[in-house]
Amino acid sequence: MSELALSLQDLVKDFDGKRAVDHITFTARKGEILGLLGPNGAGKTTTMRMVMDIIAPDSGSIEILGQPFSEPLKDRIGYLPEERGLYRKLKVLDTLLFFGELKGMKAAAVRERGRKLLQQFQLEAYEDKKVEELSKGMAQKLQFITTILHNPELLILDEPFSGLDPLNIELVKDIILTSKREGTTIIYSTHLMEYAEKTVDSLVMIDKGRKVIDGTLAAVKAEYGQKFVKVQYEGDARFVAGLPYVRSCRDSGREMEVELDDISSRDKLLRDLLGRLAVNGFQLSEPSLQNIFIRKVQEGAGA
């Protein structure tokens, strides 16, 4: 059991008769990055709030770092809620002191690590500024610092990339990877699957409160095999979806991701395309998470 950083068993939560989380079960191994993926409203935030004991599940059980939730555990977890907020009137360093001490840290330790993190995030010049004087991006960074300040063993990040500009997204990705290298387990939710694809070790996809897929990234992709072809093109590609050996086609206008019934159909596809489109690129590809998700949801709806 000690190998698991988090284990959810058959979690159910209803809000006013509507099921927000419907029998969700998954685990996260220690030291890995687990992505909790799904569209807005799928139940990601509710799940994370239940993990943090902010709301109680109607049924099911949760174990964190090998034990059921308890107050002392809070000091070992770093939680970044989906909706961010800090005290506007509090100074930057005082903010860190408050949240650090609230996590059981000593003031001296907060100052030392806090200053180091401020430097890392290029906020050291703002130590004595009030939070309300920071730009939105800076406030986001500060929020992130408060989350990792106390060296948590488990990081739970709800939509960590939302509201960040590309530069800060890179920064957050760095932080996540650095934390992972230091042995921290990271669980984050996002509806932006492209980001997840580049960082997660395992993933859990949920839709409408139900788990759709889970497993390591490699396993999930392997299950869908090499049946995808990416085509860069110019022209009208609407006919592709109607070809008999094409199972699905995600057309973005200048690029499409085509799922074939079998890998051997790729030659047929290429032949069919060449006469009717200007093909700029044609390569076999792994299915994107986005595609897998859409497939899975459509299968679910059809069944």
Next chain:
Amino acid sequence: MKKILAVVKKEYKVIVKKKSFIIMTVLTPVLMAGMMFVPVLLMRVGRTDKTIAVADYAGGYIQALNAKPAEKKEKKKAGVDLDAIDQQKALREGGGRITFQAVDLAGRDAAALVKEFEQKVLKKEIDGLLLIPAEVKASRQISYYSTSVSDFATLKYIESTLRTAISKQLLLEKSIDPAVVDEATREIDMETFKVKKEGTTKSDSGMDYMMSLFMIVILFMILINYGQMIMRGVLEEKTSRISELLIASARSTHIFYGKLLGIGLAGLTQVALWIVLGAILVSRFSGSIDAAILSFLTPEIALYFVVFFTLGFFVYAIPYAFIGAAVNTDQEAQQFAGVLSVLIIVPYILGISAIQNPNSTLTVVASLFPLFAPILMFMRITTAMPPLWQIAAAIGLCLLTIWGLAWLGAKIFRVGMLMYGKKPTLGEMLRWVRYK
């Protein structure tokens, strides 16, 4: 425990560093000092003198009105410093010297005269017109026209002077010895003494009333001020979604109690600074402060102020915190806070009658009621010391109420803090209480 401390520290720091805190801390003793020195200054710098026209149809009364100071000078020889008393009185009443000017009647009737003088009064050429009809002795009816008829000192002076003058006349008509008449119509000056356990002190009931009212206004103000501070703080955490972070870091009860303690301590700091500043002011300038004020500002009063501020703070702050946790917007919060302010105003209004009648049953019962006790019991203490058991009972009942409120508050806080978007109904809030 350490986490409570972290919250206490943060809340305390935020408030104490606020500009408004520093300004209020300095300004209130200055205001208080102003109250103490202004009467003294008024005496020294200048009083507003008045000129009142007198249409004396009866004749002879104008002399009585104007003769007063001279008459008093004579009596001074008898060993009583009437001038000093007069001055003290004028100072207390804030009035100046009044000059009475005879109006040339020249056969004009009263109605025409009043018409003419109404204009003069409006143009501020004259402060007022006093009409003494010919048959005043029988009717005892005079009229006074002025833009302000609330100057009690002047009105009282006119009334009593004329009454005395008429009495004198009546007595003289009965050919009684003028010396006896003078003696019989001499005015009475009343000194008031306050009986306290520590000994009776010369006291001025007007000054006592003012001081008592002043301290209660301050108590009332800071209770509302600190209550609203908690409310806004909780609401800020809710709207800025900090609450989720807090609850993910510590027990909600610890956050709630830490918040109450931190803000309460900031309030106590302010009160303590006031007491220290006040003590310095009083000891530095004791010479120029009215003795009545000095006898009022005892360490005992200061101690009770601290006690009842503390009790009042918790009694009201917790309901304010409820509001902050239960609503979603500032406007909603202000609505509910308005209702709560009314609840705090009730003891204040009851208190005004309590000052005059500190031992009535209504006052005694109301001053034991926990929601009113912090203000009313303190008010009673400043006017007429209630029996010790009543003070103890009020404190005990307040503590009990606070204990209950804190228990209830922590629960409402926990649920309310995480409830965004919709306004909870009363039924829902009751359900929150039953949550584990």
